[in-house]
Amino acid sequence: MSTDHVRFAEWDAAYVVRALDSDDRRLYEAHLDDCRLCRDAIADLTPVLGLLARVAVERAESLLDAPGATGPDPAARARMVARGTREARRRRMMAWGGGIAAAAVLALVVAFAVTTSVVPAPAPEEVVALQPVTDVPLSATVELTDVAWGTRIAMVCDYPPSDDPYARDEQWPYVLVVTSTDGATSELSTWRAGPGSTAHLDAGTALDRTDIASIEVRAVADGRVLLRGEPGE
Amino acid sequence: MPHDSVESRDSTAGRDAERLAALYDAHAAPVWRYVVHLTGDRAGADDIVQETLLRAWRTPRILEQDPSTTRSWMFTVARHLVIDEARSARRRREIGVAEVPERVTPDATDALFEAILVEEALAALTTEHRTVVVRAYYRGQSVAEMADELDIPPGTVKSRLHYGLRALRLTLQEKGVTR
Numbered sequence: 001m002s003t004d005h006v007r008f009a010e011w012d013a014a015y016v017v018r019a020l021d022s023d024d025r026r027l028y029e030a031h032l033d034d035c036r037l038c039r040d041a042i043a044d045l046t047p048v049l050g051l052l053a054r055v056a057v058e059r060a061e062s063l064l065d066a067p068g069a070t071g072p073d074p075a076a077r078a079r080m081v082a083r084g085t086r087e088a089r090r091r092r093m094m095a096w097g098g099g100i101a102a103a104a105v106l107a108l109v110v111a112f113a114v115t116t117s118v119v120p121a122p123a124p125e126e127v128v129a130l131q132p133v134t135d136v137p138l139s140a141t142v143e144l145t146d147v148a149w150g151t152r153i154a155m156v157c158d159y160p161p162s163d164d165p166y167a168r169d170e171q172w173p174y175v176l177v178v179t180s181t182d183g184a185t186s187e188l189s190t191w192r193a194g195p196g197s198t199a200h201l202d203a204g205t206a207l208d209r210t211d212i213a214s215i216e217v218r219a220v221a222d223g224r225v226l227l228r229g230e231p232g233e
Numbered sequence: 234m235p236h237d238s239v240e241s242r243d244s245t246a247g248r249d250a251e252r253l254a255a256l257y258d259a260h261a262a263p264v265w266r267y268v269v270h271l272t273g274d275r276a277g278a279d280d281i282v283q284e285t286l287l288r289a290w291r292t293p294r295i296l297e298q299d300p301s302t303t304r305s306w307m308f309t310v311a312r313h314l315v316i317d318e319a320r321s322a323r324r325r326r327e328i329g330v331a332e333v334p335e336r337v338t339p340d341a342t343d344a345l346f347e348a349i350l351v352e353e354a355l356a357a358l359t360t361e362h363r364t365v366v367v368r369a370y371y372r373g374q375s376v377a378e379m380a381d382e383l384d385i386p387p388g389t390v391k392s393r394l395h396y397g398l399r400a401l402r403l404t405l406q407e408k409g410v411t412r
Contacts, residue, residue, distance in 0.1 A: 013394035019369040019376045047411045048402045052370050054348040060371040062270050063355050072265040076279045077257050084253040084290050182310045
């Protein structure tokens with residue numbers, strides 16, 4: 001490694017965007033010949049340059065803060081604080097009354113009733129085999145179908161038969177969870193499964209298929225993620 | 234209701250207000266600028282900013298992330314809100330008109346989406362970093378020109394470009410656009 005690397009360590013970006021003047025460029029290129037670190041740094045930045053080229057000049061220019069640029073409406077801050085405080089208070093009151101749990105159960109029932117009443121189903125746009133996240137015997141496949149109200153999700157979940165006679169009658173509750181691309185999770189359906197059982201579930205979400213980041217099967221008991229799949233892979 | 238419980242509720246509300254104000258101060262202006270960049274509509278941007286910040290406020294998991302990740306999440310949420318609003322506005326205009334599926338070739342869609350993500354990553358940079366990256370790459374300004382116009386030493390320009398492009402790369406990696 002060259003001893004004067006410290007002097008040039010921050011020149012890589014200026015070099016790759018051709019912003020160095022000719023004297024600096026010659027100095028830097030001479031340094032590059034015997035500095036592995038700087039050559040690697042330049043290689044790291046090359047893909048970023050390719051991506052910058054995707055954006056039109058005038059779009060990029062409009063991201064610069066114009067001199068004297070205005071910002072949000074000064075009154076907006078107080079409005080947002082007031083609304084957020086109100087919402088947080090309401091949330092706490094719901095939680096106190098156990099209202100959240102009751103509302104969630106009601107929502108599940110309603111979602112289930114609504115989605116199962118919509119027939120017939122066209123061919124699914126996408127089939128996702130959920131992958132095991134931990135060591136579980138379960139396997140599940142979901143079919144996603146675009147519909148006017150969001151995405152229909154049909155799941156088949158298999159629990160293979162067990163040789164252990166004592167395990168045969170045991171069943172555990174599971175929950176199907178969808179996470180949107182902006183990070184919000186919602187529980188779609190719950191069911192019980194044990195050795196030798198196959199569950200068919202019809203559920204749905206208001207999200208568009210492209211807004212679904214992941215679909216998971218979790219254990220109700222401890223919320224552990226057991227199976228996971230990401231559409232669009 | 235006993236007096237002490239009222240008081241504790243008031244102080245909780247006070248804490249909420251403080252945290253909301255801090256959230257607003259940290260993110261409202263950049264999110265607002267990004268929304269105006271997307272829509273050109275200054276008045277409408279305030280509502281989108283409010284909705285975006287409140288969604289973050291309702292999602293503790295997001296608030297626990299480091300600020301740049303939170304910011305990048307907010308830009309994505311704001312973009313979704315802008316698109317949703319544009320769609321519902323179009324639907325209102327097109328009532329009674331048969332739905333015509335938009336056919337875009339997958340390649341064009343990918344390129345467009347990538348451009349949006351790069352714009353979003355540029356918007357997520359600090360003002361100092363964004364200024365030199367845009368001036369150097371898109372305007373083709375040299376280190377000397379930028380130093381002169383921004384009234385900072387040439388070494389600072391180089392340093393800002395260095396850290397700016399690295400921050401950009403990190404954001405794009407987080408968004409899965411590049412390795």
